Amino acid sequence: MRSRRPWLRSASVTAVSTAALVALAVPAQAATATGTSTTGTTATTATTATADVDYDTWQRDCQAVMDQALPQLTQRIANPRPGEKQAMVLDIDNTALESDFGFTFPAPANEPVLEVAQYAQERGVAVFFVTARPGIVGAFTAYNLDHAGYESAGLYVRGFLDLFRNVAEYKTAQRVDIESKGYTIIANIGNNTTDLSGGHAEKTYKLPDYDGRLS
Secondary structure (H helix, E strand, O other), X not given: OOOOOHHXXXXXXXXXXXXXXXXXXXXXXXXXOOOOOOOOOEEEOOOOOOOOOOHHXXXXXXXXHHHHHHHHHHHHHOOOOOOOEEEEEEOOEOOOEOOXXXXXXXXXXXXXXXXXXXXXXXXXXXXXXXXXXXXXHHHHHHHHHHHHOOOOOEEEEEOOHHHHOOHHHHHHHHHHHHHHOOEEEEEEEEOOHHHHOOOOOOEEEEOOOOOOOOO
C-alpha cells in the first residue's frame, strides 16, 4: 500500500459525495515500464527500485523531472518563432492533480507540475489539459483545475465514442486539434506512455507511474 497524507482523507459530506462522481473519471491505464517515450522527441523519466511508493518518494521523483524540464522550457519560451503561439499539454491524473494519494474533491495540484505550468502561463504559454476522463465529469474537472491554481486554455475529455478508442490515439488526436488552432506544443507532460506517444509535441516529459501502479 502507498502511504497517504492524513489531511487528504478529511472532507465534508458534500465533498465526499461529489468525489464519488469524480472518482469515476480516473481512467484505468495499462501498466507500462518507466522509460523513454516512443515519440522520438526528448523525454525525461523518473525511476525507482522501491516496491512500495509513498507520497514523498513520488513528489521527489516528480520534482526531479520538472527540475530537468524547466531549464529547457525557459530557453524555448524565451526564443519563440515569429508569430508563434506556444502551448503546453498536461495529463490530469497524477500529473496536474494528485489522484492516487488520498483522493478528495477538489483534488490538490501536483505542486512540481503546477509550478512549471504557472511559470509558462505567466510568459504567455497556453496550457491545455488532455485527459481520458469521460465528458460526464468535465465540469467537475474544470472546476478542480481552477481551484488547484491552473489557468486552462482548454480541457479535452472523452466523448461517448472516444470511450471505445485507444487512449493513446485519442490523446494524439487532441494534440492535433490543438495544433490546428495555430499552437506549437513545446511540451507534453504525463505519467503514462499513452499520454506521450504519437508525436505532436516538441518535447515530452514522463512523470513516474512505477510500472503502472499509478493511474
